[in-house]
Amino acid sequence: MIKVSVMYPNTPGARFDHTYYANQHMPLVKRKMGDFCLSYTVDKGLAGGTPGAPATYIGMCHVFCDSVESFQAGFGPHAQQIMGDIPNYTDLSPIVQISEVVVG
Amino acid sequence: MIKVSVMYPNTPGARFDHTYYANQHMPLVKRKMGDFCLSYTVDKGLAGGTPGAPATYIGMCHVFCDSVESFQAGFGPHAQQIMGDIPNYTDLSPIVQISEVVVG
Numbered sequence: 001m002i003k004v005s006v007m008y009p010n011t012p013g014a015r016f017d018h019t020y021y022a023n024q025h026m027p028l029v030k031r032k033m034g035d036f037c038l039s040y041t042v043d044k045g046l047a048g049g050t051p052g053a054p055a056t057y058i059g060m061c062h063v064f065c066d067s068v069e070s071f072q073a074g075f076g077p078h079a080q081q082i083m084g085d086i087p088n089y090t091d092l093s094p095i096v097q098i099s100e101v102v103v104g
Numbered sequence: 105m106i107k108v109s110v111m112y113p114n115t116p117g118a119r120f121d122h123t124y125y126a127n128q129h130m131p132l133v134k135r136k137m138g139d140f141c142l143s144y145t146v147d148k149g150l151a152g153g154t155p156g157a158p159a160t161y162i163g164m165c166h167v168f169c170d171s172v173e174s175f176q177a178g179f180g181p182h183a184q185q186i187m188g189d190i191p192n193y194t195d196l197s198p199i200v201q202i203s204e205v206v207v208g
Binding site: 002003005007018022026040041042043044045046047048049050055056057060068094095096097098099100101102103104 | 106107109111122126130144145146147148149150151152153154159160161164165172198199200201202203204205206207208
């Protein structure tokens with residue numbers, strides 16, 4: 001299984017609507033990807049690792065798929081619509097990473 | 105519920121023993137934290153978000169706890185031993201973030 005992590009840097013002054021992200025955007029991703037998206041999680045950054053330090057990422061999601069090919073098959077056809085929804089909740093550009101789920 | 109994400113930057117030339125991390129280090133964390141650690145996941149970075157791009161993080165773990173206080177209660181007394189194990193699998197310094205689990 002693989003995980004696609006989408007991580008939004010916690011840039012001072014940036015806009016990020018956590019409610020829209022969790023209640024509108026991620027359900028849209030799941031609806032468009034269908035069974036290619038096995039599940040997903042959503043995080044809201046609270047703090048960094050040392051006292052008083054800010055979170056590195058203001059928000060993250062992790063999309064779980066059987067394989068990279070499975071992600072591409074589910075996301076690719078809807079990429080334009082899904083990416084087009086991003087300005088509805090943020091003006092940030094995310095960092096994207098694909099990982100192998102070693103312990104799930 | 106909160107999640108403590110520990111993310112190791114994918115620095116060229118750095119050392120990272122994925123087997124030790126998954127089979128020795130993370131079980132040590134769980135053993136020391138006991139029930140304060142509800143569960144954990146381990147990721148191995150495969151790729152970035154664009155073709156040919158490297159993963160931003162070579163490895164990550166996410167430790168799930170009831171609260172920040174619960175994490176501190178479980179991790180704090182064993183921090184020295186757990187941190188002391190890091191050189192056994194890497195020469196990298198991780199980025200740490202605490203997040204609220206919005207969708208788990």
